[in-house]
Amino acid sequence: xxxxxxAGAGHAHALVLLDWMRRPPRxxxxxxxxxxPRAPYSGMVPxxxxxxxxxxxxxxxxxxxCAAAGAxxxxxxxxxxxxxxxxxxLADGRTIDYDLLSLNVGSTLDPPTAPGATLLxxxxxxxxxxxxDEVLARWQRAEGPGALRLTxxxxxxxxxxxxxxxxxxxxxxxxxxxxxxxxxxxxxxxxPSFPAGAVRAAEAxxxxxxxxxxxxxEWRAEPPRGDDDRLPARELVLxxxxxxxxxxxxxxxxxxxxxxxxxxxxxxxxxxxVSHPEVFAAGDCADSAPPLPKAxxxxxxxxxxxxxxxxxxxxxAALRRYVPQRRFLTLLATGDGRAIAARxxxxxxxxxxxxxxxxxxRGFMARFALR
Ligand SMILES: Cc1cc2nc3c(=O)[nH]c(=O)nc-3n(C[C@H](O)[C@H](O)[C@H](O)COP(=O)(O)OP(=O)(O)OC[C@H]3O[C@@H](n4cnc5c(N)ncnc54)[C@H](O)[C@@H]3O)c2cc1C
Numbered sequence: 001x002x003x004x005x006x007a008g009a010g011h012a013h014a015l016v017l018l019d020w021m022r023r024p025p026r027x028x029x030x031x032x033x034x035x036x037p038r039a040p041y042s043g044m045v046p047x048x049x050x051x052x053x054x055x056x057x058x059x060x061x062x063x064x065x066c067a068a069a070g071a072x073x074x075x076x077x078x079x080x081x082x083x084x085x086x087x088x089x090l091a092d093g094r095t096i097d098y099d100l101l102s103l104n105v106g107s108t109l110d111p112p113t114a115p116g117a118t119l120l121x122x123x124x125x126x127x128x129x130x131x132x133d134e135v136l137a138r139w140q141r142a143e144g145p146g147a148l149r150l151t152x153x154x155x156x157x158x159x160x161x162x163x164x165x166x167x168x169x170x171x172x173x174x175x176x177x178x179x180x181x182x183x184x185x186x187x188x189x190x191x192p193s194f195p196a197g198a199v200r201a202a203e204a205x206x207x208x209x210x211x212x213x214x215x216x217x218e219w220r221a222e223p224p225r226g227d228d229d230r231l232p233a234r235e236l237v238l239x240x241x242x243x244x245x246x247x248x249x250x251x252x253x254x255x256x257x258x259x260x261x262x263x264x265x266x267x268x269x270x271x272x273x274v275s276h277p278e279v280f281a282a283g284d285c286a287d288s289a290p291p292l293p294k295a296x297x298x299x300x301x302x303x304x305x306x307x308x309x310x311x312x313x314x315x316x317a318a319l320r321r322y323v324p325q326r327r328f329l330t331l332l333a334t335g336d337g338r339a340i341a342a343r344x345x346x347x348x349x350x351x352x353x354x355x356x357x358x359x360x361x362r363g364f365m366a367r368f369a370l371r
Contacts, residue, residue, distance in 0.1 A: 002028050002314050005098035006071070007078050007088060008105035009034035009062045011041070011296055012282035015303025016102070016310065017069040018367060025314040030071035031096060033078060033088065037062050040125040042158075042296040044361045050165035050335050051172065052358075055129055060368045068370050078105065080254035083276045089254075100278050100313055102306060103265055107243035107284035107294055114221040117235040122158055123243065132166075135236065140173055147178035153219040154240035155185025155192070157295075157332055160202055162238050164335030167209055182212040184219045186241075193293065197347030198332070198340050205334035205349075243284055243294035260287045270319040271306050278313070282306045288324075297328050300364075331357035 004025065006013045009032060020030070040048075044058035066073040076090040081101075088096045109121045120131050139148070150170065152163035160183065167181050183190070183206065190206075190213060191199050206213050222235050245263030248254040258266045258275035264287035266274045271286070273279040283299030292298050305322040312319050331353055332340040339353035 002099040003097065004028045004030050004100045004102070004310060004314060005088060005096055006030065006032040006102050006104065007034075008103060008283075008285070009036075009039035009060070010104035010106050010283045010285075011299035012303040012306050013102065013104040014039060014060050014062075014065065014368065015300065016307040017065050017071060019304060019307035020071075020311070021069045023311070024070055025311040028100075028314045030066075030069070031074055031098075032062070032066050032071050033074045033076050033090070033096065034062055035075065035077040036126040037073075037075070038126065038129075040129075041361070041365055042125060043357075044365070045122075045125055045128070046158075046161035046165035046333050046335070047358075047361070048165075049132065049162055049169060050333070051169045052165075057365065059126075060365075061370075064370055065368060078248060080248055081256060081279075083256040083273075083279060086278065098278075100310060101280070102310055103279070103281040103285050104283045104299070104306075105246060105285045107264075108246055109239055109241060110244045111239040111241075114237065116221045117237045119237045119239055121239045122154075122162055136169070136173065139170055139177075142174065142177065147180045149222065149235040150179050150181040150238075151219065151235055152181075152183045152238040152240055153185075154242075155183060155187050155190045155215065156240065156242075157191065157194075157330065159183060159185070159238065159240035160191060160206075161333050161335075162240060163211065164205060164209055165333060166238060167211065168335035180212075181209065182214060184214045184217050186216065186218065188216050190215065194330070194342050195345045195347045197345075198330075198342040198349075201340045201347060201349040202332065202334075205336070205338070205340070208336065209334075245285065249285065257281075260291070262287070264291070269321045269323075270309055271302060271322050272309070272319070280306060280310060280313075288322075292324055297330075298324060301325060331360070333357060 038059040040059045047053050048058045063073045079091040080089040109123045111121045152159040250263035257273045265281040267286045282302040284294045309319045327344045329343045339357045340349045341353040
């Protein structure tokens with residue numbers, strides 16, 4: 001019996017378990033380790049921030065999925081990977097030995113400390129839930145003078161969509177209060193990897209929501225007004241800059257598989273570590289050559305290949321190649337019942353695009369409704 005350990009309940013592992021519900025690998029004991037029982041689906045997070053979905057509608061029930069796939073769920077966080085011993089060390093000191101390991105632990109962010117601001121990092125997504133609920137509760141009780149300053153730092157899809165979603169929710173909850181919003185990005189334009197039509201539509205959506213756009217700009221904390229820590233007195237910041245590898249991946253004393261300069265696990269076109277063939281990695285935590293953008297759509301497309309390759313590795317069969325798609329559809333919610341659709345150089349915008357996005361995202365999540 002081989003022990004297959006899945007570290008992280010990311011998009012790819014969720015799809016691996018779904019696949020193995022139908023066809024489990026023969027002769028394998030499967031263990032999944034993740035710190036939280038629910039795994040958010042990133043595509044629906046801005047809609048959840050906007051109040052269009054409940055958290056349980058945008059997140060997968062990990063213990064239930066594991067049970068349905070015959071896997072054991074271990075609540076825990078990887079602290080170190082000792083590839084020579086084939087052993088994971090968890091943050092609480094427990095260890096898990098493996099014959100085959102698959103990493104799908106996502107990425108994180110490196111926000112600064114900002115005493116004058118309430119800072120919400122958008123990764124890891126699972127931690128965002130409690131913080132956002134707390135912000136909404138404080139906002140509902142908010143008294144005192146002045147407008148709330150809401151800032152998103154990062155001009156990619158996550159910063160743009162999350163800002164508009166969060167802004168819509170804050171305004172809906174307290175129509176009696178003013179919210180001044182801005183998006184600050186270091187790059188020269190909003191959504192640098194999107195076609196020109198999508199950028200224009202995104203700028204128009206920001207203008208409709210009265211959001212100031214600051215490009216080629218660095219975020220600096222504004223001094224708090226007064227000395228209280230109530231929300232209108234402080235700036236609320238959504239931190240959505242580029243993805244960073246987890247600290248343990250960046251520390252050679254805690255991670256003995258080959259990683260690139262930024263700490264992402266280096267994989268080949270079979271999703272296998274270039275240094276340790278019994279270790280696989282997928283999604284944001286991994287880098288192929290050349291590296292792919294850190295987007296959930298790649299993690300999702302890697303899922304079925306990873307399921308097939310882990311099964312093949314257990315059963316001694318040949319591995320499949322993962323070929324990344326060059327173009328894919330992106331749908332960006334604008335928080336007002338509309339969305340922007342983009343594919344290649346094509347872009348369009350409207351209420352129909354939001355209905356389309358909603359249908360696709362609900363369809364994805366419906367695959368994990370196990371009853
Ligand atoms: C607000 C927001 C919106 C986004 N919207 C989109 C979108 O619309 N489309 C798109 O393509 N991309 C989107 N992205 C990017 C997307 O979130 C990521 O690319 C995607 O989630 C990566 O998926 P993954 O499977 O690699 O990991 P994740 O889905 O991030 O999952 C990582 C898992 O690993 C677990 N984990 C983390 N650390 C450890 C550890 N030490 N030990 C064990 N488990 C651990 C986590 O708890 C989680 O279960 C968005 C990002 C953000 C922040």
